[in-house]
Amino acid sequence: MSSGSPSKSDVTAVIPTLQEEEGIGLVIDELKANGVEKIIVVDGGSTDRTREVASSKGARVVLQEGRGKALAIKTALKYVETPWMLVIDGDYTYDASYVDAMLSVAKDYDEIIGARLLGRENIPLLNRFGNWVITKAFNVLFGVRLSDVCSGMYLVRTEIAREVWFEGKGFSVEVEIAAHVANTTRRIAEVPIRYRRRVGKGKLGKRHGFLILFDTVRLAWRYNPTLVIFLLGSLSLMPGVPIFLWVFYEYVFRGVEHFVWAIISLQMVSVGLVSVLLSILSLYLKRLEYRLIEKIEKRLRQVQA
Ligand SMILES: Nc1nc2c(ncn2[C@@H]2O[C@H](COP(=O)(O)OP(=O)(O)OP(=O)(O)O)[C@@H](O)[C@H]2O)c(=O)[nH]1
Ligand SMILES: [Mg+2]
Structure with a gap:
């Protein structure tokens, strides 16, 4: 690692969960195996054993305020005390071992997105298409060249994340954070990562793609009337x-x-x-x-x- 790069003790992993009893334990274990010790699980009110499993694995478990993934991240920011926050989904789709690659470039950036270049076949076809459209629209509207703005694994500077308004609906949170960085410091980068098939049931419906696309345009209007x-x-x-x-x-x-x-x-x-x-x-x-x-x-x- 080059000098000045943040270390794993500078990172708190934030895992938003809703009904992830099957995946959450695996995610926490993998984070720990890769040296990330500070882990916050922000639960959206799961009725399965998600919270129980998470605390038995040694994560800090908090209940989110409001509803949806965006407000879960906002809630987590009240508890994060490290300079960096690693957001990672609780369905064991993202491989925590890529945290090293992300940290190694982090010192020059405010956000590092884990771009799903490997294992794309594990993203359902419709979602893959939706991601592509949203990412292309995002690139045009914000003048960047990203390849996966919707990724659920990203490292972001805590102080920068605290500037975000979190006004978009649930699943637009990734786009909203990236839009903020792209429009302010522009210090945004991607590191290629591997994506796995999820365990447990997904929550993303077809209409979410349109909502995220709509939010992308809305954010562009706010930043660029x-x-x-x-x-x-x-x-x-x-x-x-x-x-x-x-x-x-x-x-x-x-x-x-x-x-x-x-x-x-x-x-x-x-x-x-x-x-x-x-x-x-x-x-x-x-x-x-x-x-x-x-x-x-x-x-x-x-x-x-
Ligand atoms: N706290 C909280 N977490 C949520 C909420 N909705 C989804 N999540 C979590 O956010 C993460 C991403 O949601 P997923 O359902 O996996 O969505 P996705 O990865 O886009 O789609 P899949 O292909 O189904 O995996 C998962 O860890 C969910 O448990 C919510 O309302 N509150
Ligand atoms: Mg998922």
């Missing part, structure tokens, strides 16, 4: 242009005058053009800001090293 202007501009341009062409054709080739339509369509075209151009300009500025932040961060790291 230019998009709203762009969409409104396009909405005005799309009917404006054909109406104007029709008015023009009628006047030139048939000698028919449509004054009212002419005024309406010209207004639509000019408002649309101005907003689209303005938003493209702001997008360039935003990209420039991102690139400058990256350059400054890089320089600072060079100076510190």
Whole structure:
């Protein structure tokens, strides 16, 4: 490990659970076998033996406030005392041994995502497709190049995680944390990891994919309102242009005058053009800001090293 890298004593594992009596013991054992001693299980009110198994394995067990995975992570942050937090699902799909690889790059970043490159066949096909769409949308909207923004295993600086609002619904929490980092410090990285088939029953339904995608767009709007202007501009341009062409054709080739339509369509075209151009300009500025932040961060790291 390079100098300055955090060690395992700087890490608290946070495991959100809901009905994971079959997986939770395995996850805790594997974390301990890999040297992670501080473990918090945030339970969403399981009615099986999840909490019992977790405390018998030596984890600290707390009940989450509210409902859903997002509020579980928010609750956990009240108890985490280390500079780093490792979020990992309780269904034994994520291999805890990758914590070493994640820690070894951690000093230069605020979030390190465990990207599921190995064992992708263990992600149900529909989820794989949903992850792909969400990750692509995320990359475009936040100007990053991630490959698995929905991963349930990630290392994040506790102080940065505390800045997140946790306003998205349950399963959008991964996207929300990544959006925060991507839009502020931009110190986000990925480490390839292996994914296993889950033990126990899944909670992710088909509609969750759409909810997460919706939240991705909503988060982008909050961080980057230019998009709203762009969409409104396009909405005005799309009917404006054909109406104007029709008015023009009628006047030139048939000698028919449509004054009212002419005024309406010209207004639509000019408002649309101005907003689209303005938003493209702001997008360039935003990209420039991102690139400058990256350059400054890089320089600072060079100076510190
Ligand atoms: N505390 C808490 N944990 C939850 C809640 N919903 C899900 N979880 C846990 O969050 C983790 C991820 O949920 P999963 O059901 O595995 O979702 P997934 O990994 O996207 O989908 P699968 O392919 O079914 O595994 C698991 O450890 C769940 O037990 C909740 O409302 N509260
Ligand atoms: Mg899972």
